[in-house]
Amino acid sequence: MIADPFVQLRLLDLQGIDTALNQLAHRRRTLPELATIADCDRRAAEVRAQLVEAETQVADLAGEQRRLEADIDTVRQRADKDQARMTSAGVPAKEISGLQHEVASLSRRQGVLEDELLELMESRETADASVSEFSGAMAVINTERSAAEAARDEVFAEIDDAIGKRGIQRGELAGTIPADLLALYDKVREANGGVGAAMLRQRRCEGCRIELSGSELSAVRAAKMDQVVRCENCRRILVRTDESGL
Structure with a gap:
């Protein structure tokens, strides 16, 4: 040639x-901010899974707490009803004895349920703390990612401007060859x-x-x-x- x-x-x-x-x-493909964003996404996925698990646990515990509270209320109401029956006039002694036995049984049942409720509430407090912890971690990661995105976009704009100018120069020079x-x-x-x-x-x-x-x-x-x-x-x-x- x-x-x-x-x-x-x-x-x-x-x-x-x-x-x-x-x-x-090459610089556009290998910006440190891109690695930071990818790392944030990875960490966010892990924390998000933990957060969902903790929120699910809280929801399950809340449902169990409502059930126990309803059971305790039912037992209490029945005990109150039996107690009122015993104090009413004209109740045979034999029936009073049976009512006393039932009230004592209901009291023991209420005690067991209240112990279960107390234990459950402690578990829920721990689960609520986990939700707060993971939510806070997600907020930190999101803030870090947003900062990296802003920095990336700023550098991208600079690089794209330089690429545009170089592209014009290349086109003009290539036209002379x-x-x-x-x-x-x-x-x-x-x-x-x-x-x-x-x-x-x-x-x-x-x-x-x-x-x-x-x-x-x-x-x-x-x-x-x-x-x-x-x-x-x-x-x-x-x-x-x-x-x-x-």
Whole structure:
């Protein structure tokens, strides 16, 4: 392929822009804030599961507490009814004895239920504390995530602005390079980690950092300046300058 030496030099400028664009894209993908957000999401999922479990436990305990309170109220009402019956006039002595026995039984039953209720209320207090703890942890994580999102968006805006400006520069510069040379450069760049053209400096390819020698060096020396040459090792386009050491 033949191309004006000055046009070939523009490939180095184009490569500089493409390298800058790649660096910007890499920075956008690897912002520390992205890792922070991902970590917040992971922690939030764990805490959320714990919070749901604690809230479910509280709901179950609340339901059990209502049942026990209803049972205690029922026992108390029945005991009060029996007590009133015993104090009413005209109740036979035999019936009073039975009522006394039933009141004593109800009292014992009420005591058992109240002990169960007290134990349950202690469990609920612990569960309520867990809900408060996990809710607080979620609030901290959400605050941390919001701060990371704000920082990420700020940097994203800066990067996107820089990418936009570099993109305009690239378009303008690419428009001055012949289509066949530009197509070769883009093809080589895609196959070589984003670097399609490299300067030949002191007989060393700046792309693969290998020094030319032997027949390869002789071929490059013999090539006319308007001939597009490529590194035999990395196949990148070699751009010759006054620093090539030929």
